[in-house]
Amino acid sequence: MIINKKREASLQVGLESSSSYATTVPHQAFMIFQGMFACITPALIFGAFAKRMKFSTLLVFTIVWATLVYDPICHWVWGVGGWLSKLGCLDFAGGIVVPLQD
Numbered sequence: 474m475i476i477n478k479k480r481e482a483s484l485q486v487g488l489e490s491s492s493s494y495a496t497t498v499p500h501q502a503f504m505i506f507q508g509m510f511a512c513i514t515p516a517l518i519f520g521a522f523a524k525r526m527k528f529s530t531l532l533v534f535t536i537v538w539a540t541l542v543y544d545p546i547c548h549w550v551w552g553v554g555g556w557l558s559k560l561g562c563l564d565f566a567g568g569i570v571v572p573l574q575d
Contacts, residue, residue, distance in 0.1 A: 507551065510567040511539060514574065546573050 489500060515535045522531060549555040550564045550573075557569070564570055 507547065510570060511543060511547075513567075514543060514571055515539065517571075542574055543570075546570055549573075 515538065518535075518538070519531065522534075526534075547570055549557045550562055550570050552558055562569060
């Protein structure tokens with residue numbers, strides 16, 4: 474996913490709703506909702522690595538994993554141009570995004 478607006482890249486989205494994502498939800502709230510899943514999903518993975526790798530390695534893994542795996546799948550489901558979104562897929566609580574990564 475490429476952010477093509479300077480305003481969105483700097484997270485200055487404000488409290489107005491987005492006409493393309495959620496017409497009744499403030500853009501910041503929608504961003505925080507997605508960020509919550511971006512933080513919770515690696516926590517599920519951490520259980521498998523507990524006491525098996527250094528914390529710094531785990532942080533690097535999380536950043537690489539989020540960039541290469543989590544972000545594209547989120548765009549498929551939640552993004553305006555995502556192919557699952559175009560098929561009419563609705564995911565209100567991460568019930569599709571998180572299991573798709575397993």
